[in-house]
Amino acid sequence: MDINYNTDVIVVGAGPCGISTAIEIAQAGKKVVLLDRAKYIGSKNMYGGAIYKTALKEIFQDDFNTLPYERIINSHSWAFLNNTGSVCITYQDDENKEAYAVKRSSLEKWMIDIAKKRGVYFAPNTLVKNLIQQNGYVVGVETELEKYYAPIVILADGVNSLLAKELNLREKYEPKDVILSVKETIKLDKKTIEERFNLKDDLTNGVVKMLLGNPEGVKNIFMMGFLYTFKDTIMLGVGANLADLVKNKININDLLEYLKQHNDIQPLIKDGQSLEYSAHLIPETGYNKMPKLTGNGVIIAGDAAGFVNSIHFEGTNYALISGKLAGKTAVNALNNNNYSQGYLSLYKKELDKSFILKDLYTYRNILNRLYDRRGSLMNYYPKKMKEFFDIITSANCKSKSVQFKNYFLSFLKDRNINELIKDGYMAFRCVLDIFFGR
Ligand SMILES: Cc1cc2nc3c(=O)[nH]c(=O)nc-3n(C[C@H](O)[C@H](O)[C@H](O)COP(=O)(O)OP(=O)(O)OC[C@H]3O[C@@H](n4cnc5c(N)ncnc54)[C@H](O)[C@@H]3O)c2cc1C
Numbered sequence: 001m002d003i004n005y006n007t008d009v010i011v012v013g014a015g016p017c018g019i020s021t022a023i024e025i026a027q028a029g030k031k032v033v034l035l036d037r038a039k040y041i042g043s044k045n046m047y048g049g050a051i052y053k054t055a056l057k058e059i060f061q062d063d064f065n066t067l068p069y070e071r072i073i074n075s076h077s078w079a080f081l082n083n084t085g086s087v088c089i090t091y092q093d094d095e096n097k098e099a100y101a102v103k104r105s106s107l108e109k110w111m112i113d114i115a116k117k118r119g120v121y122f123a124p125n126t127l128v129k130n131l132i133q134q135n136g137y138v139v140g141v142e143t144e145l146e147k148y149y150a151p152i153v154i155l156a157d158g159v160n161s162l163l164a165k166e167l168n169l170r171e172k173y174e175p176k177d178v179i180l181s182v183k184e185t186i187k188l189d190k191k192t193i194e195e196r197f198n199l200k201d202d203l204t205n206g207v208v209k210m211l212l213g214n215p216e217g218v219k220n221i222f223m224m225g226f227l228y229t230f231k232d233t234i235m236l237g238v239g240a241n242l243a244d245l246v247k248n249k250i251n252i253n254d255l256l257e258y259l260k261q262h263n264d265i266q267p268l269i270k271d272g273q274s275l276e277y278s279a280h281l282i283p284e285t286g287y288n289k290m291p292k293l294t295g296n297g298v299i300i301a302g303d304a305a306g307f308v309n310s311i312h313f314e315g316t317n318y319a320l321i322s323g324k325l326a327g328k329t330a331v332n333a334l335n336n337n338n339y340s341q342g343y344l345s346l347y348k349k350e351l352d353k354s355f356i357l358k359d360l361y362t363y364r365n366i367l368n369r370l371y372d373r374r375g376s377l378m379n380y381y382p383k384k385m386k387e388f389f390d391i392i393t394s395a396n397c398k399s400k401s402v403q404f405k406n407y408f409l410s411f412l413k414d415r416n417i418n419e420l421i422k423d424g425y426m427a428f429r430c431v432l433d434i435f436f437g438r
Contacts, residue, residue, distance in 0.1 A: 003139055003149050007031040007121070009330050010141055010150040012128045012163060014038075015045050017302025017319035017326075018156035019111045019120075020059045024327025026119035030334055033148060034120050035141070037127040042108030045158075046183060046280040048313060049073075049228030049235045050099040050208060051107060055317035059324060063114050068107070069100035070231035071199070071206025079264060080382040081213035081225075086264045087385040094205060101206050101230050131163055131298070137339060138167070138297035151339045152330045154299045156323060159281045161304035169300060170291030176243035177289065179224075179282040179310060182252050183237030184260075186272035190232045196268050197229050206230070210313070211238070211265070213382035215258045220248055222374040225259050226313070227268070234269055236260065239282060239310075241371065252279075282315070283308055287357070287364035294344035301326040309359055311367065318356050325350040362437025366430050373426045376419065384411070 009025050011018045014036035025032040038044040050073055057064045075092040076099075102110075112122055132140040132147060140149035155163050159178065164170045193199065197207045211225030225238040238255045245252055259265050285291075285306035293300050301307070302319035309318070329347040333339050351357045370377060387410070391403045411420060 003134065005149045005151060006140075007033045007148065007150045008334055009033075009152045009154060009327075010035065010148055011154045011156055012141060013155070013157035013302070013304070014041060014108065014112060014122065014124070015156060015158060015302060015319060016051075016107075016111065016316045017304075017323040018154070019108070019115050020320045020323035021154050021156055021301060021327040021330075022120040022122075023059060023115050023118050024324045025330055026115070028327075028331040030331055032120055033150070034115065034122045035126040035128055035143065035148075036122075036124050039125045040105070041112050041124055042105040045104050045108060046181075046278045047104055047316065048183065048208075048226045048237055049101045049230065050313065050316075051102050052314070052317045053098050053100065055320040056100075059320050060111070060114055066110070067100060067102060068110050069102045069203075071101045071203050071229055072097050073099040073101055073206040073208050073228070075197075075205060075207040077207070077209040079209055079211050079213075080385050081211055081262060081264065082382050082386040083216050084263055085386065086213070087382070087389055088209075088264075099208070101228055103230065128157070128163065131166060136296055138295065152297055152299065152333060152344075154301060154323075154326050154330060155304050156300075156302045156319070156326075157304050159283045159303045161300065164291055164300050164304055167295055167298065169293075169295055169298070170306075171289065173283070173285065174243065175246055176241060177283065177285050178242050179239040179284055180242045180245060180252050180279065181237055181239035181282055182256050182277065182279045183235055184256060184274055185276040185278075186234045186236060186269050187232060187275050188234060188269070188272045192271075193229055193232065193234065199229065203231060208313075211259060211262075212378065214378040215255070218248070218250060218255075219375055219379060220244060221250060222371055222378055223255055224310070225255070227265065233275065234272065236265070236269060241284065242281070244374075282310055284310055284367060286367065287360040290360070293348050293351070294341050296341045296344075297339045299326045299329060299344055299347055307356055307360065309363060311363060311370075321354060322351065322356055325354065325356075358438040362434060364433075366433050369426050369430055369433075373423055376423045380415070 008030040009032045011022045011034045022032045022034040074096045077090040079086040079088040128141045130142040138153045206229045209227040221240045221244040228235040283306040301322040307318035308315040
């Protein structure tokens with residue numbers, strides 16, 4: 001059958017990736033339809049809180065100046081939690097203006113308004129149920145109400161991407177391939193947040209705290225918590241590998257409760273009103289389990305392709321730029337009237353040249369290395385850091401020399417030497433991975 005195409009490209013999913021894809025295509029003068037299942041744009045999406053300037057400026061150019069941010073995040077802390085307190089490293093610089101705290105619903109609304117102005121046709125409340133295929137090519141999508149046809153379909157439908165699975169472009173995800181994350185939005189008035197976090201009152205500074213270190217008795221997980229300051233809310237959340245949670249029978253909500261009660265966090269959120277609670281998955285498939293990124297008439301981008309660097313809390317920038325590259329490839333394919341997998345694989349070449357596959361390649365084994373030593377990193381060393389600072393800060397009338405000697409000998413006493421060697425080797429291999437990365 002001859003197909004009557006409704007449009008040049010269909011993009012499924014209006015997160016950062018799908019919107020950026022659609023903008024790239026519309027700006028090249030092609031027709032693009034962007035579909036999202038959510039009735040209210042952004043309502044199905046969730047993140048910690050930071051979106052990054054460089055990627056945003058590349059897509060939105062001067063419109064970046066209207067970004068509805070609530071604070072510029074220029075204080076970054078890594079807190080290694082122990083039972084009673086933490087050892088915290090903070091980097092703060094008012095000149096550092098790369099990360100912006102933007103609420104997800106405001107972010108997507110802002111992006112979609114710009115996309116529409118640039119010629120994107122957006123259809124919310126439209127769930128794509130299936131892909132339509134003909135002669136081995138994807139030629140459209142079937143929604144609950146109708147069928148749309150286009151020579152290229154771009155899948156930007158997020159971590160679960162049932163559509164990529166339908167095409168067998170990606171393997172089934174196992175629990176070990178994803179982080180389960182929960183987040184609570186806590187309301188406090190603006191002034192209280194500024195007092196508690198020592199912020200100026202003009203929204204030009206904000207805080208992100210990474211919270212690392214398992215609660216006592218919780219072993220064999222790699223808990224990563226986060227706290228972001230917004231204008232009059234705090235986002236507090238935590239994530240851990242799903243397989244570890246299941247295996248150790250740990251409820252992720254209990255980890256969030258632990259953070260809320262922790263001596264370091266409790267005073268910061270005290271008297272706050274809980275506004276919202278949400279949960280989401282983060283892909284951790286990385287370079288080693290990357291899907292086939294293209295098929296005949298189809299391209300995958302963003303979270304759907306597993307483009308996240310969870311160690312650095314980066315995902316939106318990967319989504320925006322992979323979307324742009326997917327859009328660019330689609331435009332070239334339209335200009336050359338070639339929608340074959342072979343032609344569309346130019347997308348992979350573009351990704352190879354970008355920071356996306358360079359970084360995913362560099363980090364391809366680092367996460368596993370850290371996971372393998374998660375007991376050390378999340379239980380043992382936070383405890384040893386506390387002991388070290390106990391000595392440094394205690395004016396307890398005891399010999400410092402004796403205390404330090406005992407401290408260093410304690411590594412040999414309470415830790416099998418093999419474990420220490422494994423930890424050191426892990427750190428060495430991570431450094432090598434970065435040094436010999438792309
Ligand atoms: C807890 C948490 C904290 C994070 N923190 C950060 C952070 O601080 N900074 C950062 O950069 N990244 C962060 N990330 C990662 C970031 O949120 C994602 O990488 C990014 O949102 C991916 O964008 P995307 O457009 O690929 O997918 P998504 O944002 O997931 O968008 C997918 C869209 O597809 C739609 N969709 C899905 N299926 C269908 C269908 N069948 N039909 C129609 N529509 C469909 C959905 O409704 C959704 O709108 C975090 C993630 C989590 C879970």
